[in-house]
Amino acid sequence: MRVFFSIILLFQLVSGQSVTASVDVNQLAVNETFTFKIDTKDADNMPRINLAPLEKNFTIISGPAQQTSYQWINGKATSSKTLTWTLVPNQKGQLTIPALTVTVDGKKLKTKPIRINVKGSGQVVNKDELFLLAEIDQDEVYVGEQVTVTYKLYTRVQMSLEDIKYPESVGFWTEELSVPRPPRFNQTTINGVLYNVATLYKVALFPTKTGELELTPMTVRCNVQIQKKRKRQRSIFDDPFLNNFFNKTVQKVLRTESRRIRVKPYPAGQPANFTGAVGEFKLSASVDTDMVKANEAVTYYVELQGTGNLNMFSLPKLDFPETMEVFPPTASFEQKQLWDQFTGNMKWEYILIPRQAGKVFLPRIELAYFNPKDEQFHSISSRSVELNISPAKDQLTSGTSGFTKEEIALLGQDIHYNVTSPRSWIERGSRGIPIWVWTSYILAAGLFLAPVTFTRYQQQRIATTGQRMSHRALKRALKSLQTQSSIENVAFTVYTYLKERWQLKTDKMDPLFVEQELNGIIPPEELEELIQLLKDCDAGRYSPETMTDKDIAGTAGKLLKKMDSHA
Amino acid sequence: MKIIYLALLVSNLFAANADSLFVQGNYYFDDEKYIQAARTYERMLISVEHADLYYNLGNAYYRMGEVGHAVWAYEKGLQFEPRNRDLKHNLDFTNTRVKDRIDIPEGFVFLNWYRAFKNSQTVNDLLIWGSVFLLLVGLVYALGQFRFLGRQSTSRLQTAFVIFTILAHGICLDKYWDVTGIEEGVILSSTVNVYSVPAVRDEMIVFKIHEGLKAEITQVQDNWIEIILLDGKKGWIPINTIRPLT
Numbered sequence: 001m002r003v004f005f006s007i008i009l010l011f012q013l014v015s016g017q018s019v020t021a022s023v024d025v026n027q028l029a030v031n032e033t034f035t036f037k038i039d040t041k042d043a044d045n046m047p048r049i050n051l052a053p054l055e056k057n058f059t060i061i062s063g064p065a066q067q068t069s070y071q072w073i074n075g076k077a078t079s080s081k082t083l084t085w086t087l088v089p090n091q092k093g094q095l096t097i098p099a100l101t102v103t104v105d106g107k108k109l110k111t112k113p114i115r116i117n118v119k120g121s122g123q124v125v126n127k128d129e130l131f132l133l134a135e136i137d138q139d140e141v142y143v144g145e146q147v148t149v150t151y152k153l154y155t156r157v158q159m160s161l162e163d164i165k166y167p168e169s170v171g172f173w174t175e176e177l178s179v180p181r182p183p184r185f186n187q188t189t190i191n192g193v194l195y196n197v198a199t200l201y202k203v204a205l206f207p208t209k210t211g212e213l214e215l216t217p218m219t220v221r222c223n224v225q226i227q228k229k230r231k232r233q234r235s236i237f238d239d240p241f242l243n244n245f246f247n248k249t250v251q252k253v254l255r256t257e258s259r260r261i262r263v264k265p266y267p268a269g270q271p272a273n274f275t276g277a278v279g280e281f282k283l284s285a286s287v288d289t290d291m292v293k294a295n296e297a298v299t300y301y302v303e304l305q306g307t308g309n310l311n312m313f314s315l316p317k318l319d320f321p322e323t324m325e326v327f328p329p330t331a332s333f334e335q336k337q338l339w340d341q342f343t344g345n346m347k348w349e350y351i352l353i354p355r356q357a358g359k360v361f362l363p364r365i366e367l368a369y370f371n372p373k374d375e376q377f378h379s380i381s382s383r384s385v386e387l388n389i390s391p392a393k394d395q396l397t398s399g400t401s402g403f404t405k406e407e408i409a410l411l412g413q414d415i416h417y418n419v420t421s422p423r424s425w426i427e428r429g430s431r432g433i434p435i436w437v438w439t440s441y442i443l444a445a446g447l448f449l450a451p452v453t454f455t456r457y458q459q460q461r462i463a464t465t466g467q468r469m470s471h472r473a474l475k476r477a478l479k480s481l482q483t484q485s486s487i488e489n490v491a492f493t494v495y496t497y498l499k500e501r502w503q504l505k506t507d508k509m510d511p512l513f514v515e516q517e518l519n520g521i522i523p524p525e526e527l528e529e530l531i532q533l534l535k536d537c538d539a540g541r542y543s544p545e546t547m548t549d550k551d552i553a554g555t556a557g558k559l560l561k562k563m564d565s566h567a
Numbered sequence: 568m569k570i571i572y573l574a575l576l577v578s579n580l581f582a583a584n585a586d587s588l589f590v591q592g593n594y595y596f597d598d599e600k601y602i603q604a605a606r607t608y609e610r611m612l613i614s615v616e617h618a619d620l621y622y623n624l625g626n627a628y629y630r631m632g633e634v635g636h637a638v639w640a641y642e643k644g645l646q647f648e649p650r651n652r653d654l655k656h657n658l659d660f661t662n663t664r665v666k667d668r669i670d671i672p673e674g675f676v677f678l679n680w681y682r683a684f685k686n687s688q689t690v691n692d693l694l695i696w697g698s699v700f701l702l703l704v705g706l707v708y709a710l711g712q713f714r715f716l717g718r719q720s721t722s723r724l725q726t727a728f729v730i731f732t733i734l735a736h737g738i739c740l741d742k743y744w745d746v747t748g749i750e751e752g753v754i755l756s757s758t759v760n761v762y763s764v765p766a767v768r769d770e771m772i773v774f775k776i777h778e779g780l781k782a783e784i785t786q787v788q789d790n791w792i793e794i795i796l797l798d799g800k801k802g803w804i805p806i807n808t809i810r811p812l813t
Contacts, residue, residue, distance in 0.1 A: 415657040418623045420593050422586040425615035426647075434691050440698035447705030451712030 017042050019102045021111035029119050030092050032251060033061060033221070036085045038111065043081050043104045053098040054087070061086040061219045061253055062165055088253045089118045128193075129156045132200075132220055134256040137340075142264050144206055144278030144309045145372040147172075148340055151201040151218050151256060153183070156194070158225040162251070164200060167216040171263075172205040173312050175335075175342050204342040206278075206309040207263040217256045223249045266370055271377055273316055277369035279308015285365060285382035292389045294357045302329075302365060302382070304346040307339075315348065318363045323356040357391035466503060473500035474564045478557055485553035491537035494530075494556055501564065511535050522566045529559055585615045592623065601630040618648035622657070629661055634779040635755035637661045639810045642753060642781065646746075646812070649687050665779035669797045685742055693739035700732040750784040752794070752809040759809075761802030765791030773802045784811060 020039040028034055040047045046066060054060070063085030071078045089095055097114040135150040153161075161183070168174070183198035200220065207213055226248050281304055288299040302315065311333065320326045327350065335344040354360060364384035370377050477497040481490060495509045504517050511534040518527055533556055540552065592607035608624040621644030628637035641658035648654065674682075688696075704725060711721030757778045762771045765788050776782070776796075785801070786793035792809055795801045 415626055415629050415660050416653045418593055418596055418626050419619035419653075422589050423617045423619050425585045425611075425617050425620070427615055428613075433694060437691070437694045437698045440695075440702040444698070444701040444705035447702070447709040450709045454713070 017104050017107065019047065019104065019109045019111055021100065021114060023114055023116065026116045030089060033086050033088045033253060036087050036097065038083045038102060040081050040104050041078060045105055046081055047083065048103040049083065050101055053100065057090055057095045058087045059090055059255060061088055089116065092118045130159060130224065130252065130254065132218065132254040132256050134215065134218065134259055136259055140262045140264065141207060142266060142278060142370065142372045143208065143210055144276055144312060146342055147205045147261055149203050149205060149215065150199055153198045153200050153220065154195045159222045161220065161222050163221040165219040166201060167218045169205060169215050171209050171213045172207055173309065175204040175311065177202040177204055177340065178337050206312055207261065210263045210265045213261050213263055215259045215261065217258050220254045222252055222254065224252050225249055267375060269377060271368040271379060273366055274368040274377065275316060276313040277308060277367060278372060279306055279369060280371055281306030281308060281367065281369055281380060283365060283367055283380045283382045285385055287385050287387065292354060292387050294354050294389050294391055298352045298354065300350040300352055300362055302348040307341045307343040310342065310344055310346050316366060318365060320352065320363060321360045323354060323360065325353040325355060327351040354389045357389045360387045360389060362387060470501045473497050474560060477560055481553045481557050487537055487540035487552060490553050490556050491541060494534065497560055522563055526563055530563065533559060585611050596623065596627055601627045605631065618644040618651055618654065622654050625657060634661055634664050635753055638665065638779040638781065639753040639812065642812055649689060661779065666777035667780045685738060688742065690739060690743050690746060693735055693742055697732055697735035697739055700728050700735055704728040704732055750811060750813055751781055752784050752811040754778055754780045754782065754808060755810055756808040759804050761804055763802055765803040774800060
């Protein structure tokens with residue numbers, strides 16, 4: 001039953017644009033709301049208004065609501081842009097909406113002040129009797145970490161909720177947590193005073209940016225019943241059923257105080273595959289069936305369980321093998337009810353159609369997340385799922401034909417990684433036959449020559465034995481003559497010497513044979529002497545007495561020395 | 568004396584320079600700056616070569632999406648180390664991205680085995696085989712001459728090793744002729760028209776080939792190269808569309 005009451009305060013026609021401020025009522029009680037409107041004509045953009053001067057005496061409950069309208073009058077178009085707020089006075093008395101500066105298309109225009117008469121109603125409910133509280137579980141969080149805000153209504157009076165304006169905070173991803181609807185009242189005592197408490201709204205906020213973020217306040221409009229003071233203490237009307245007739249209903253607007261939350265950036269060491277997951281998660285992947293045939297669909301489930309900002313991040317892109325047709329996944333989310341921490345199950349379902357038979361590995365999924373509890377990054381991954389695809393009964397398509405079996409085995413893979421350590425570089429143009437080849441050729445040649453060489457060597461060795469013996473023959477003979485000078489020994493020594501030195505190989509050695517052999521090799525006089533000596537020895541052997549006075553060993557020694565030089 | 572010293576210094580400088588370039592190239596690669604990585608490796612190739620260098624170069628080109636260059640680098644690396652598994656894997660893997668699929672005519676089984684063996688060896692490998700067998704012939708001969716081995720076993724072993732020696736050297740010669748006689752190249756451009764004459768004439772297009780295909784080069788004439796594919800198709804392509812594997 002409000003009479004629309006409008007006061008036109010300003011009508012500026014100087015530059016085409018004009019601004020008007022108006023209110024719907026100017027006589028009201030402390031707890032009553034009113035509408036404040038700013039209307040601009042012929043403006044191209046929405047006006048910007050500084051409402052700071054208002055906030056001393058009034059509280060903005062909602063707004064601004066924007067509205068644009070066009071009008072054609074006598075072929076002339078006029079447009080108007082309207083901003084509307086719902087305000088409530090903070091105190092009683094004569095209040096003034098001060099002159100406000102409105103910026104329209106770069107121009108600054110001023111509105112005229114509006115006076116509002118606020119009646120102080122005697123039945124104003126005390127602040128202690130009815131209030132709204134926003135409880136925050138923590139006021140310093142990381143980006144993506146959950147802040148739980150609980151809006152609670154405390155009351156000691158009879159009241160009913162009329163309207164709740166839920167806050168919409170900027171800079172947060174909001175997930176509503178479940179609260180009983182309609183609100184259930186419980187009893188608690190604060191400082192010995194009994195209150196009825198109801199949780200009106202509970203929300204999990206996940207900040208999306210760093211810095212100081214402000215929670216917008218929640219506004220609740222409720223009707224409070226206040227008993228009229230009556231003179232009669234007891235009457236038939238003092239009946240609960242009839243109470244309403246005698247009680248007065250007062251509207252009251254409740255607001256929470258604005259709260260600030262400090263949002264911290266992540267600590268250093270953010271992994272490359274981090275997509276913004278904050279909390280604690282578990283990841284699993286499975287396939288609906290093990291028996292897969294080519295051209296038949298398989299469902300690949302990826303399930304993410306945990307507590308955290310489940311809706312705020314995406315799974316890393318999965319690289320399915322090229323032999324599979326992949327349909328975009330369907331995602332579903334199942335929230336665990338009645339948990340204060342935002343907890344649930346994210347499930348993705350990929351429909352895959354393998355086009356080729358063979359063994360295929362479905363990619364393993366890796367997810368990096370930040371756990372604000374231990375302030376560290378973690379990584380989880382699912383196992384890669386192996387699929388054995390049996391060939392289809394009848395090959396319908398051959399879209400990727402031309403591949404050999406080996407090539408199909410390769411399709412799901414990647415190239416191998418680089419060699420990283422430096423090598424022994426081959427200089428350009430220096431590729432020759434390796435040294436090993438030369439070595440073994442030479443060794444082989446050596447082995448071929450070895451037996452021949454060895455035989456030769458041995459023959460030579462045999463040949464030189466006699467020579468070596470003959471060299472030493474004189475020495476030995478002289479030594480023998482010195483030690484024993486008997487006739488027998490002299491004869492034996494001389495013959496031995498001749499045998500060794502002159503290689504006279506025979507069993508019967510006698511002067512005649514010696515003469516025959518050595519004739520022409522040694523000078524004749526020496527030969528004569530030798531023959532004489534040998535004859536003497538023979539004679540001496542058979543009649544030793546004839547030769548006793550002669551120094552036969554001495555002459556033999558001298559002769560052998562002389563002879564030796566001719567050999 | 569001074570000159571020798573200087574030469575030594577220069578070669579040392581080369582090696583050190585190559586090492587640092589290699590490390591730099593790998594650094595670029597890890598940083599996903601594949602173009603710079605490939606450029607760095609190519610710069611190294613001016614002075615030095617190595618199978619692993621070609622391997623990394625191939626990887627860089629593969630990541631750039633240059634299939635033709637990647638195939639070229641891997642093939643080049645395999646010339647040095649034909650049994651390098653990583654090189655083979657990456658080449659096979661890159662070949663799955665090559666559009667042209669040429670079916671090699673089926674040959675005689677033993678001939679295929681022979682080719683497979685020949686392709687798995689370098690000239691030097693075969694030379695080593697040959698020389699080792701020759702060494703064994705010599706060893707058996709020597710042992711036989713010295714009667715360390717029986718006459719019968721000597722002659723048997725010797726015959727076997729002589730056959731092996733001759734085989735190894737024969738294959739080596741064959742391989743050497745392959746390497747020096749057959750010139751091959753890898754197509755670099757994404758699509759190349761093959762003409763029947765060394766000139767651009769639309770009506771003379773015989774067939775089309777794509778990036779990454781290996782072809783034998785039979786003739787070079789001015790700015791044109793005559794290629795022959797594995798299945799026997801012949802034609803002319805511009806010289807800048809192919810990178811020779813020599």
